Amino acid sequence: MSIAAVAILSIxxxxxxxxxxxxxxxxxxxxxxxxxRRTPTGDPSHHLPDPGRGLRAERRAEQLLREVLGExxxxxxxxxxFLCSYGASEGADGIPSYGYLIYPHKPIxxxxxxxxxxxxxxxxxxxxxxEPEHGERLPDADDVxxxxxxxxxxxxxxxxxxxxxxxxxxxxxxxxxxxxxxxSEWTGRSTPAPQGRAGSP
Amino acid sequence: MKLVRxxxxxxxxxxxxxxxxxxxxxxxxxxxxxxxxxxxxxxxVPTQDAGGRREATMVRDFAEVPRDAERVIFFPPAAGG
Numbered sequence: 001m002s003i004a005a006v007a008i009l010s011i012x013x014x015x016x017x018x019x020x021x022x023x024x025x026x027x028x029x030x031x032x033x034x035x036x037r038r039t040p041t042g043d044p045s046h047h048l049p050d051p052g053r054g055l056r057a058e059r060r061a062e063q064l065l066r067e068v069l070g071e072x073x074x075x076x077x078x079x080x081x082f083l084c085s086y087g088a089s090e091g092a093d094g095i096p097s098y099g100y101l102i103y104p105h106k107p108i109x110x111x112x113x114x115x116x117x118x119x120x121x122x123x124x125x126x127x128x129x130x131e132p133e134h135g136e137r138l139p140d141a142d143d144v145x146x147x148x149x150x151x152x153x154x155x156x157x158x159x160x161x162x163x164x165x166x167x168x169x170x171x172x173x174x175x176x177x178x179x180x181x182x183x184s185e186w187t188g189r190s191t192p193a194p195q196g197r198a199g200s201p
Numbered sequence: 202m203k204l205v206r207x208x209x210x211x212x213x214x215x216x217x218x219x220x221x222x223x224x225x226x227x228x229x230x231x232x233x234x235x236x237x238x239x240x241x242x243x244x245x246v247p248t249q250d251a252g253g254r255r256e257a258t259m260v261r262d263f264a265e266v267p268r269d270a271e272r273v274i275f276f277p278p279a280a281g282g
Contacts, residue, residue, distance in 0.1 A: 053210055068255070070249075123281060124279050126207075145274075150279060
């Protein structure tokens with residue numbers, strides 16, 4: 001076969017391919033966005049999530065809690081997972097009549113200091129709507145510190161803002177009772193006593 | 202004195218810092234304080250008495266903040282959960 005024949009056959013073949021698939025290839029090319037890039041570089045809509053952000057926020061919040069409540073309360077929070085604040089009313093023996101267990105992002109539980117009886121659950125939170133991309137939840141340590149400060153500074157105001165329920169609505173009463181025992185063991189007393197009024201168990 | 206704010210995704214953020222006994226710095230502290238209250242934030246001042254007992258006071262005006270307070274902490278208002 002001569003070179004000329006091969007060239008003619010190639011041209012004819014290319015023509016047939018163009019006729020058969022040309023319209024589809026053209027439509028595909030038109031559908032493809034002009035500004036398409038293989039990488040998201042330079043595209044502000046592509047924000048990679050930062051997995052360390054929440055951890056860093058929690059560390060900062062714990063540091064604030066430590067500075068505000070002191071080393072002892074901070075260590076108690078780290079060990080027990082909650083804070084405690086005692087009510088203002090005190091009996092003749094100086095022991096407060098009630099206290100609060102303050103859990104992060106869970107209800108506050110009031111209890112009778114002498115008997116350990118659970119009194120109420122107070123469902124309350126501090127939704128931060130300033131930056132929706134980060135959610136509304138404060139870091140755990142910030143949440144418990146905010147509850148503690150509000151209880152110490154304006155107990156009635158916080159209780160009024162909360163939804164009050166009987167014990168057991170959200171938290172397992174058995175678990176809370178065990179926490180009261182853990183609290184007593186941590187402080188080395190048979191019952192949580194007034195030394196912890198400042199929030200330290 | 203430091204003014205800090207609790208924020209989701211951040212932990213606490215420093216809003217302003219200054220000496221309230223210096224007029225110019227006090228003005229900056231007052232401005233930052235008012236901005237937070239205008240946004241609906243609650244403000245608390247942690248305190249510690251001579252015996253080491255920790256307490257907190259809720260404040261609604263900069264004039265209520267003790268002059269020797271180390272920090273004022275702002276946080277979102279409470280809502281029933």
